[in-house]
Amino acid sequence: MHSVSTLTYQGRPIRLRGTMLNLTDMWRAAGSPEYRRPTSWLILEDTLRFRAHARAHWTELDEPAGDNVVHDHIFHLDPDGLVATARGRNGGTWAHWQLALAYARYLSPAFHLWCNTVVRRAMEWRLGPPAAAHDPLLLHLAQQFRDLHRRLDDVERHAADLMFLLVSAQELVLGNRLEFTGLTRATILKAVAAEPFDGQCPCCLREPVLTEAGRPAPGAEFDHFFHRGLNRPEHGWLICQTCHAELTHGGYLVRFLRMPEFRAFQAAVLEQRRRARQCPGDAAA
Numbered sequence: 077m078h079s080v081s082t083l084t085y086q087g088r089p090i091r092l093r094g095t096m097l098n099l100t101d102m103w104r105a106a107g108s109p110e111y112r113r114p115t116s117w118l119i120l121e122d123t124l125r126f127r128a129h130a131r132a133h134w135t136e137l138d139e140p141a142g143d144n145v146v147h148d149h150i151f152h153l154d155p156d157g158l159v160a161t162a163r164g165r166n167g168g169t170w171a172h173w174q175l176a177l178a179y180a181r182y183l184s185p186a187f188h189l190w191c192n193t194v195v196r197r198a199m200e201w202r203l204g205p206p207a208a209a210h211d212p213l214l215l216h217l218a219q220q221f222r223d224l225h226r227r228l229d230d231v232e233r234h235a236a237d238l239m240f241l242l243v244s245a246q247e248l249v250l251g252n253r254l255e256f257t258g259l260t261r262a263t264i265l266k267a268v269a270a271e272p273f274d275g276q277c278p279c280c281l282r283e284p285v286l287t288e289a290g291r292p293a294p295g296a297e298f299d300h301f302f303h304r305g306l307n308r309p310e311h312g313w314l315i316c317q318t319c320h321a322e323l324t325h326g327g328y329l330v331r332f333l334r335m336p337e338f339r340a341f342q343a344a345v346l347e348q349r350r351r352a353r354q355c356p357g358d359a360a361a
């Protein structure tokens with residue numbers, strides 16, 4: 077069975093499965109144009125003609141989609157193997173990439189151009205780097221990338237292990253819980269209220285954590301990110317109930333995964349403090 081991988085167009089995901097591309101994702105990535113949904117396109121005469129031609133000249137396609145897709149109750153493949161509809165997690169309309177590129181052209185010129193480059197390359201790489209067997213430079217590069225990916229995986233694992241050791245060491249050294257002081261809480265509240273958080277939980281960016289009056293909303297919690305013994309403003313954040321429960325009970329790996337969000341918040345806190353030092357009057361106001 078082919079696993080699902082993802083391409084990204086302007087921040088929006090487009091899923092791939094074997095030689096099949098998710099047309100629904102493509103439609104969304106192109107800005108969800110109301111009259112250009114996959115279903116509207118699939119019934120067009122041009123589309124039907126393309127499919128009929130592909131059926132008749134199947135050998136011209138690099139490989140039939142049907143070989144790459146599991147027939148199951150979730151994934152329903154049309155008899156020509158070019159289009160499939162799926163329910164559930166990988167839901168939506170899927171099509172063989174040759175057909176999907178034609179759909180891209182129908183969606184928009186900019187999107188078509190992008191697909192022509194990125195999708196085609198992804199599909200060619202899936203079948204193996206084309207000229208690699210004959211080109212020592214390409215062979216060398218492919219090997220370098222494989223090594224690099226392996227090293228990056230290692231680095232990430234080591235960083236997670238280091239965080240675990242750090243937390244254990246802090247436990248020995250710091251021991252006691254130190255609450256955030258009033259001044260520290262005020263700094264954190266200001267950072268949450270300001271751009272880019274605008275009162276949303278800095279961890280999930282979904283739940284509001286401030287009341288109209290700028291006080292912590294019910295359920296929101298001040299969280300000691302690194303350790304309950306570290307209580308300076310840059311050691312904590314104000315997060316929603318769900319995130320707090322997740323971080324409290326999820327262990328250090330869950331916390332490690334939230335590191336980028338926390339770093340972003342830390343930067344906002346440090347910016348608050350920098351401003352407060354520059355204009356002490358503003359900070360007191």
Ligand SMILES: [Zn+2]
Nearest residue numbers: 277280316319
């Ligand atoms: Zn949250």
